[in-house]
Every structure is written in C-alpha cells, then in structure tokens.
Amino acid sequence: MRGRLIGLRVVSLIIFIALLARLQQLQFGSSAATSRASIEQNITRHDYIAPQRGEIFASDGTTLLAASVPTSLLGIQAESLPRKRADRNAVYMRLSMLLPFSDTFTLSPTTKMQEDPALAAAVYGISPILPADTSFAPHQSITVTVPMGKALTALQLSKAYTDVITLQPGVEKALAKANLPSYLVVPVAKNIPNDVALAIRENALALPGVRVVDGFQRDYPLSAETKSLSHLLGYMIRINDKQLARYNPLNDADGPRQYLESDLIGVDGIENYYESTLRGKLGTNQISVDVWDRIVGEPKVLQPMEDGKNLILNIDMDLQRDSEQILQKWLDIADQRRVRLANTPGKDQVKYASYDRINKGVIMVMDVNTGAVLASVSLPAYDNNAFNRGEVEEITDLFTDEENTPLLHRAIAGKYPPGSTFKQFTAAAALDSDIINPDSRIQDPGFLLVRNEYNEALTNQYPNSNRRANGLINVSDALKVSSNVFFNTVAGGTDYVTNLKPNDPQIKGGLGIDRLYETVSGEFGFDKLTGIDLPGEDSGIIPNKEWKKQRRERWGVGDTYIAAIGQGDVQVTPLQLLRATVATANRGTVYQPQVVKAITDLNRTDTITLTPVIEHTINLAPEHWAVIREGMRRSVRDSDAYNRIANSNNKPAGAILADLDRLDLAGKTGTAEYAEGPYLRSHSWFVGFAPFDNPKVAILAMLEGTGDLGDGSGTLALPAVVDVLRAYNGEGFPDINGNMPAPAAGSTGQ
C-alpha cells in the first residue's frame, strides 16, 4: 500500500514536471520567438479598396471608347468559409438557390440506387433522367447535374448519404479555377441582380465567406463595330505572378501592395501604356479583427485609395471608323482582283492562286502641326471585348491565328520595306550633302549596269519599274516619275556604272551609306523608336556598314543603291514613315507621335492637356524642302498614278485629276518588293499630306501584298488616301461600287 502511494506521488510529480517543462519550452523556446510576428499576422487583415479605373474617350471628349461599368460581383473569401466540408457545401448550395452555378453530384456505386428505393426516389426527384451512360454495377458511378432550385435537396441528400453521394458545387469549381490565395475575395459571378445582392447581404450569417463586392467591369462600347480601336486601346487580363512581383513589395511589411492577385492589368495599347494613370492607387487599410472577423479599433490607412484618371485621345472617332471602312473596302477590291487573276488562265495563274487572301493593311492619319494621331487602323483587327468576356476559346484563337495575326498592331509594330516612299528622304540627304542641287540633272537610261567593286567579272543591273527610261531629270522630276536610277546614282555614285555615256553627268563617289544613314535615321527618325505612347513599337531597320558587320557581311556599293530606294534590308514601320512625312510637310519639325490628348480626373474638373512634343527640328535649307515637296506634289499628279486611279474607279482621268487638285494632296506612292515563297510580291504604299501650302494632315495607307496584281494595283493605296482625305474633309467617300453616300439630312457626318 505504501509503495503504491509512493508510485502515485512519483507519477504525479513526473506529470507536473513534464507540464512545467513543456510550458517553459513553449514560452522561451524557438517557436516563442516567432509568436509575436505570427500573432500580428493572425489578427491583422488588410482591407483593400479598389480604385475606379479611368475611362477612355475619343477626341471630342464625349465618345466613350473604354468604359468602367459598375457591376456587383459575388465573391468568395475562402479563408472565411466554414472549415467543415458539409458546412461549406451548405454555403455553396444556398448560393445555388440564388444564382445559377453548375452543381453536380457523383453517386457511387450506382447499385445503391437499386438497394435503397428511398435514395433512388430522391435522385430521380432531382434529375428525372439519369445520364445516358448510367449502368448499375458495383464499381460504377454517375455524375448528376443539379438543376437550379434543387440545390438544397441535393445538399440534404449528400448529408443523408455521405458514403454514396459526393457534391461538386459549381462555386467551388469556380474558386478552384481562379486559383487565388484564400485571403482574397475571389469573384465567382459577375453582374448579379440587385435583389440577389440584397438577399446575400441580409443572410450574411448563413453565408460565411460570401461577399458582395461593388466593382467595375471594363467595356469597349465601340470596339465590336470598329475593331481597329482594339489595337489602340489594348485590353486587360488578370495580372500574372511576374507582374505582381514587379509591382508589389516582397513582404507586406515593406510597403503597401499595388495590385491584388485578382486585379486586371492593361496588356496592350493605351490600357498598358497608361496603366498607372488609368488604374489610380489601390487603397490599403490595416485592420485588426477578432476571431469572428469583426473589426477591432480604428483602421490604419497604409495607402489612401486614388481613383484612376480619364484619358481623352487624339483619335477622331468618325475618322477612325471611316478609315477602317476605307481600308477594308480597298483590301476587298484588291482581293477580288486576286481571285479574278487566280481564276484567269495564263502563265501567272499558278502564282496568283498561291496568294493568300488579301486582308492586311494600315491607314494612319496624323496632325501635321502637333504629331497627334488622328486615326490609326491596322487590319486584321479583333474585338478587345473578347478579353472582357473571358471566353478561353475565343481568346486562344486570337493568339494562335498565325495566318491573320489579328493581335499584331501593324501600324507601329509591322516592319515593311518602304520602297519608293523612301526616295524623298534620300533626296533630302543628297541635297543637304551637296551631292546634287535642286537643278542637277542626271541621266536615267531606265536601268543601271554596275560592275561589282570586288569582282570585275560581275555586273549587276538596277532597273526602273518597267525599265522606263526618263532621260535627263532633276530631283523633282525623279520624285514625280519615281525614278530608281536617279536615286541609285545619287546615293551610290557613277564610279562603277558601265552603261552611261562619257558626257552624261557623273556623280563621283555618291552620297554613300554613311551620310544617307545619318540623314534618314538621325534626322527623319528611321531605325529609331518614335516614342509614341503605345507599347510594342518596332524600330525598323536601316542597314549600314555597322549593321552589316554585325552580320559578318561586307557593305557593297550595290547595298547603297538598294537602300537608297527603300528596298533590300530597309524596313520601316508605317508610323515611322508617316512621322517623317509629317516632318516633310511641316518643313522640318519631327514630333513624338501622341495618341493621348488630355488626362482628366473622373469628374473632369481638372484637365491636363498634353502639349505636342517636338523631338527635334531637321535643319534643311528652305529651297531643299521646296524641291522635295514640289516633287511630291508632282508625283501625285503624275499621269501614271492618276490614270491607274481612274482605271480602278472606272472614272475619267480628268475627273480624278480635278479631284486631286481640289484636295490639294501631295505625296509619294511606293511599290515595295518582298519575297514570298518563290515569288517576288510587293506592298502598295502611299504617304502624303494636304493641303500643299499649309498642310494640316498627313495620311498613310499600306496594303500588304497588293502591289503586284498586274493591273496597276500598286497604287491602290493612293485612292485609299484620297478617300480618307475626303472623309477628313467631311465629304464622304464612295463605297466599294464607287457610289457616294446620299447626303444625310441635317447631318454633317456619314
């Protein structure tokens, strides 16, 4: 007896010493050190206040291009959901009584239905028709869809038959798909009706973890109709981990977050370039909460919320819409010709039949005196509302359509050989370097035969279009007739030319690539980014000796000949070409192109108008500007060009000429060759400005692959620009059949 009592005392002592030791360990051991920090984390929540994203308007300041539409979202905060599965299911199923979620349940094994008539009756009560593949065997299971209104019945069934029936609530599937951290309110339904929102708020106690959030949804009201807006506006998708890591501090302790995992971020266009302006600032309050998530004490403002700012673009919506229709019209005309040629027997039928559908091109309009982008159309385009709808298949198609590449913003990211539209810049370089003066005449025999500088046995030929001989011509004539030989000679010199007569004018050494590069890149801005307020701009390529060296090739005089006429390795973006043309039109001012005109707050009380940004001024003698501009005017009026317009519009040439005179357009056509498969194809270009003396606007059109349809399609771009100029002047433009729109009563637009 005594021994047993000693035993009891020993056991008691051991127990209490063990408790004391453990207490000591928990209060002073390694885990205690982190307790205070963990508690801080345990009891503090960050309450995030989403800013309203700014809206985007066209140049009139009222036409809405990107809207923030108020919407009620149903969100789930996973960490506040009940911890037991059955209780969670109850929350989900209650939601399913209010909103359509695709709930299902799995019944396994199906034989239970045969064994238990009550179960069978209940299942048929939910779904009168079982799935088609239902079979009754010990290991078979079926998945039954729960119709709306039967959610609670399904819940009770799953509780009564826990072993047999497993619920798959639709809300949970949506949560899993979102794959977001549990502290966040994850949107699982958009645009929930007011009465449902009210019902959820009133029944908050029965719906732990369920939140109704008033938010905003992006909408692009005009993009469905005028798809070319999408390239300018861009689109928004959910922020990715890399971006999160870039914008957010490593730890919450290091500073406030700028983005939540559920936030959208602008990916392309204005939405991307002006992301921080449009977004504003995410507000963050630090709150302490008790175990029931009730706020204790006053919230501490870590970062005040700031709404985003509205943007007003330089884009004139009417002109944008018209330009898109005009480009589409001329692409359709070109494609009709392609189809006709492909179906016409002849030696080129196989070639034409191999051509892809013609549907790609660019039209851009820029203000000559500010660099403002008034319209920018790249086709094919897409509807950026696809990203708001968030349908995966639709979005995937946009990214995988390699034939049409609808996401490519050709106006700023498409690289094309400029062809003859480059000649005025070569002219400027030659005039400025005193290689020629405005009156210098050069013999154009229709083609040049040039001995290879490194191998005398080789001779290369550099022809004009159709090898047309133009005789003795000056620079203005050369621009008018688009002489290749003139600009070849000026740039590369006559040193190796073998087919000139001894008494023909000689250009010793020529301009050379270095001086040509210096002018076209340094002054006119090729081979450089223009600095437009859009992401994804390409800088194009102007080859020079350095560039060749990097590619382990040697610069030859032939390369200079080719570069001078915008062929070979020369590649420009339509935007670069248009900006350089603006500088030609305004006699030397190179602007940084601007899509955004003004930034204003949501109430539009405080507007900041962006001033034009002059990048630099080209220092060229006035008489040199005069001769280049004169050449561009004569180029438009060149009989070759307007005859082709006449042909393509079935109109008398005189009428076209009168039209061009009235519109006072100057510019330069181009047919720029590129290799596609075994064939040499070409793009058709026109870039010009109007009115001639005091230009207001510069317009560019480029239609991919339409320069070689054998019937003068090389100048399809000119009539397109004429149409745009008419639209700019508010005159209207002819439809695809050449019919002018009937003037609408009491309306100035179309």
Added chain:
Amino acid sequence: MSTSIRARSWREFNPLMVVAVLLLLAISLPMVYTTTVGSAGTLVFGLGSSFAKHIVWISVGVSLMFGLALLDYQLLRSLAIVLYVAALGLLGMVVALGQVKYGAQSWIGSSQLSFQPTEPAKLMVIIALAAFWSKHGDEPSPWKSVFISLVILAVPLGLVMLQPDFGSGMVMIGIWLVMSLVANTRWVQYGLLSLFGAPVVVLAWLKFDQYQRERLTVFLTPERCETDIEFRMRACWQIIQSRLAIGNGGLGGMGLLRGVQSQLNYLPVQESDFIFAVTAEELGFIGAAVVIVLQLIIIWQIWRVVERARDPFGRLMVAGIGGLLLVHCLENIGMNLIMMPMTGIPLPFLSYGGSFTLTVLMGIGVVLSVSIRSRRWSFN
C-alpha cells in the same frame, strides 16, 4: 503500538490544500473576467454576466466545500446506490435530450441556465466505486470485485462515450485506475485487463470519424499543419492559436486584459478549455507556473490524505477525487501545451462553469471531511 481514532482533528484540516484551492479560485476571478469580457473591452460586472455567475458559483462551491468537510463522509456510503442511480439517470438524460454544444451533447437546458451533468456524475461514480470496493477492507481485490467495479464504471463510461465526450471518458478511466490501485488490485489483474482492454480501445477508435481522430492526434503531428492546408483547416485551429498565445506570454505575460489572442477571442472556449493558455499569455510563465504548482500541491495533499484515511471507504473516495483532479489537469493543461489530445474538458478551480466548479469544490469538501477524521499514530 496502537492506533487511536478520534472523531475529528482540526490539525488534519490540511490548511496547505485549502490555501492552494483558495489561491487558484482567486486567480480564476481575473482569468474568467478577462476571458469573458467583450472584445470591445467594455467592463462587464452586471448581474447576468459570466463573471458575476462565476463569483456566485465559487461562493456556493466554497460553502459546500466547508459544509461537506464538517459532514461525516460515512453518510455518503449509505447514499452510494442512490447517487449511482442518479448519475446514470443524469447521463442517460444527456444522451437522450442533451443539446449539442462544442461537438458533444453534454449540456442540458437552455443556454441561459445550462447544466453539465457529466461533472457531478464523475463524483457520484467515485462514491459508488468507493462504497463497493471498501467492503473488502485492505485485502487484495478479488477477481470478482475487479469485474464488478468494471461494470460499475462501464455503464456511466458508456453513456459518456455515447455523447461522445472522449475527455470525460478518459477522466473516468483515470479515476478507476487510481482507485483500483488503492484498492490493492494485483498487477497480474492489470496485465490481463489490459489484454482485454486493448481490443476495446481499437474498437472505440474505429468508431470515431476522421474528424474526431484528427482532433485527437493532431498534437502528435503539429508539423502537418504547416504543410497540409486542408488538414490545417480541419484540425489545427486550436493548437495554432494556443501555441501563439503561450509563446506570446513570455516570462511576465502581456498583462491582464492585454492578451491579444484572448481579447480577440482566437482561443476557442477560452473561459474553460483554453483558460490555461490565456493565463500563460496574460500572466506569463510566472502565472502559469504558479497554477501548475498549486494544482500539484492540492494533488500532493490528496495523496497524503489517502495515506492517512481512517477507513478504506474514505481512502478510496479521496483517491478517486485525486484521480479526477490529476487527469483533468493532465488533459487540460496538456492540451493547452499541445502534448495531449484536443478534448474539451475544464481545468479544476480555474475554468468557468458552474457544474464543474461545484463538483471539484464538493470533491475537496469530501477530501477535507476524510482528512479531519483521519487516523493518528500514537506511540504508547
């Protein structure tokens, strides 16, 4: 050497134990206050408040304690059968109509005036077991009485497990073990019993669902809480919050009403199950260690009373009460310290709750009653 027995001895009143009990009750006042005060920090002294009720229960309990001390405990022997039947009735009632609270059907009545019959039932079972075993005097327990004592235990134990109240079941088994030890159960009998007991434990384990099993074993694998999110959500709340609270306390504690975990109610049923963690957070290591030492002093004194009890009935009863207090301390503090399964049983003298406070104080009353009537050794 002869033994002389006197009716009462105030020298054996055992002042150390009484002082320890009163000190723990004194600590319980601020601790119950701090755990039941509103999270907004408003002072709650009203008549309907938990704190006021606690004062009432302590007052009634202390009165009962001294009352029972004065009463000759032999009276209880005659009431043993009545008390046992009453205990079964109470436990049966719990199973039949008890409302589910905190996962077990162990409360009767409305939330305003709820009553935990399991607690007094434990005391009644102790008296019944003591009355039965004391018939054998100090002789080694025969097989027959071991068997009958197990039956006496098994019926209320079964009812408790039906609730299911795993914690109280453990307490009852603990009581039986201590009492059987004092009743001179032979080691060979323990050996054979554990052979038969093992399958029962396995069967009981199989009866638990996954949720219950995880709650009972989470203290063995706390690291799984860090790696398995689903598991963490199901089973880890208590141990995480308790560990944080205790770690937060340090040596001197955060100060009364200043514990973050307790004031924001992160500790579940903190006025009862997790009052030790709250003590550790607000009063620190010093406060919590004092609680442990005071509990040890009480139990130590009880074993002393067992040693000196005048007759087997008194000795067995006191041993049972000692077992009850020991297992409650081990389970409750052990759970708070993440070294025992998560079971919702209160800490003697400290936890809020009328039924349990009255039960343990009456138990101490019985111990005192035995103590002051204990035998004295005289050498004449």
